[in-house]
Amino acid sequence: MNFQQLRSVREAVRRGFNLTEVAQALHTSQPGVSRQIRELEDELGVEIFVRVGKRLTGLTQPGTAVLPWVERLLQDAENLQRASEEFTHGSRGVLSIAATHSQARYALPTAVRDFRATHPNVQLRLHQGSPEQIAQMLLTGTADIGIASHRLAERHDLVALPCYRWTHSIVVPESHPLLADGPITLERLAQYPIITYDQGLTGRSSIDEAFGRAGLRPEIVLTAMDADVIKTYVELGLGVGILASIAMEDDHPAHPAKLRAVDARNLFAINTTSVAVRRGGLLRGFAYDFIHTFASHLTREVVESAQAAPGDAEPAPL
Amino acid sequence: MNFQQLRSVREAVRRGFNLTEVAQALHTSQPGVSRQIRELEDELGVEIFVRVGKRLTGLTQPGTAVLPWVERLLQDAENLQRASEEFTHGSRGVLSIAATHSQARYALPTAVRDFRATHPNVQLRLHQGSPEQIAQMLLTGTADIGIASHRLAERHDLVALPCYRWTHSIVVPESHPLLADGPITLERLAQYPIITYDQGLTGRSSIDEAFGRAGLRPEIVLTAMDADVIKTYVELGLGVGILASIAMEDDHPAHPAKLRAVDARNLFAINTTSVAVRRGGLLRGFAYDFIHTFASHLTREVVESAQAAPGDAEPAPL
DNA sequence: TATCCTTACGGAATTCGTAAGCATG
DNA sequence: CATGCTTACGAATTCCGTAAGGATA
Secondary structure, three states, X not given: OOHHHHHHHHHHHHOOOOHHHHHHHOOXXXXXXXXXXXXXXXXXXXXXXXXXXXXXXXXXXXXXXXXXXXXXXXXXHHHHHHHHHHXXXXXXEEEEEEEOHHHHHHHHHHHHHHHHHHOOOEEEEEEEOXXXXXXXXXXXXXXXXXEEOOOOOOOOOEEXXXXXXXXXXXXXXXXXXXXXXXXXXXXXXXXXXXXXXXXXXXXXXXXXXXXXXXXXXXXXXXXXXXXXXXXXXXXXXXXXXXXXXXHHHOOOOOOOOOEEEEEOOOOOOOEEEEEEEXXXXXXXXXXXXXXXXXXXXXXXXXXXXXXXXXXXXOOOOO | OOHHHHHHHHHHXXXXXOHHXXXXXXXXXHHHHHHHHHHXXXXXXXXXXXXXXXXXXXXXXHHHHXXXXXXXXXXXXXXXXXXXXXXXXXXXXXXXXXXXXXXXXXXXXXXXXXXXXXXXOEEEEEEEOOHHHHHHHHHHOOOOEEEEOOOOOOOOOEEEEEEEEEOEEEEEEOOOHHHOOOOOOHHHHHOOOEEEEOOOOOOHHHHHHHHHHOOOOOOEEEEEOOHHHHHHHHHOOOXXXXXXXXXXXXXOOOOOOOEEEEEOOOOOXXXXXXXXXXXXXXXXXXXXXXXXXHOOOOOHHHXXXXXXXXXXXXXXXX
């Protein structure tokens, strides 16, 4: 048994059982991968993959039982390396954070500023992406910390820890009729074209749910990944914007003052932003520091005990 | 990083940093071990061992941090293999149990009988030893299950689960003066020469404690590992026996009827017999079955969740 | 027929053990 | 001076990539 074999198996599962792809990902030849897998299967005495003809199509029952152990082994190997880095590189290192646009733009800056001040030797890398991409980055190790408002913890191998709660605001040009005639209701809102976030982003689901529950089907004329784009089109009069309050709260002189924000916490469900990390994955000390800077209740102990808690698909027997 | 390197490190720690011994244990050459360790240290970038001149004398601080991960890696590798065995060998396999004499002689037989009936294809191996030896057997993998009355869980890498509680009895020849003149007290007992278990065995400590607390220092003329030896010498009139009640309760026609047992539960503290397993170590399915047969409240779920609970020296950061 | 896995083969790199060297208690 | 680790070297093994073969959608 060796790590290359384990890597081949893990990657084969991740890449949908296409060994050619696996070979590219692992920077090796395809027959090599094929051999690694077969050798591990021989040594363990079980067929891990279902073979239809000469093609791999899925995991066998033993394969399903064995896979969690394979992943844990590889995870632990990385943890071992990371544990040593703490000594070899001291306070220096790279911290890779994956976040959605809203987080990167509005929530993270103060945490990043504070963190940079206390950890001058840590190189920060900020990746932007959709929640799915963030989850992927965490799993592949591209990112150490993921931050998003959308359930990142659907994967059993990630842990999401709630950071803070927030609500939406409605944004309109300053002369918009919605601003007159009393409080804004969902019904009134639905009469105007809506501009908001892309599906699966920044509390979009709570917007859809609210309208859905009220039996309303507003016309959503434009969706975007980020609040700034939304604001721009609201300003152009394309429609009414619905976005995270935080995107309006601050005093960014960047966005034109012609816009008016109306608190909409009573219209849409409360959203929660979480940080996510790999379950069972050791982080460098400064990564825990960053999380703590971002959300002060998330101390190293809290995060670690959450990471240690077993997930759905822990290594377990049949 | 490879498993041979990890094995070398683990074994070096276990064998007191003597690489010559390690080489023998791993069936390889001493320079080989030396190299494995150095290669791992190079790859991780940390010195794991303290070197005084050319001799290894202990773990460095990084070494201490890294070692738990090394052990976990190796443990998981074994778990992976064992998980596969469940498929390759089905219900067949070997179950190795280490127990003290008392357990093997009095507590285990019925469990073994029942287990054999339900698991005819499992080869049972029963090892006898002191609690320390049992702990050692568990750690080296010689035994899968350990059973003893003496705290086996002092090691962080073992988990002990209480099975049942028991008390001592006093054994004397049938005409012994202790049987007359009312109830037996510690004071009366201490006037006679005592025959009981070896130090560290089968509740011996609760006997010592009781006498100690009462300010008595009885003459212990003979100690043995097993109840049968004790009985034999009691019969010869060498002294008064103190042993586990279970050793007198049953109807073994083997021991002569000239002995009388007196319940001594009021004199000595209650003892607990536990089964111990490796923390984080997967067992074959039938091993869990055996534990359940031995102590019906210890279901697979109970045992596994105890095994999963983190010990004192879990892989953790500085 | 294009894709994808397996088998075959040969060269290269790694691995490992023996023997010699050297430091320490 | 005996024990114990390191270095050096050569042989054997293992490893891996290229090329060819065969099966499936």
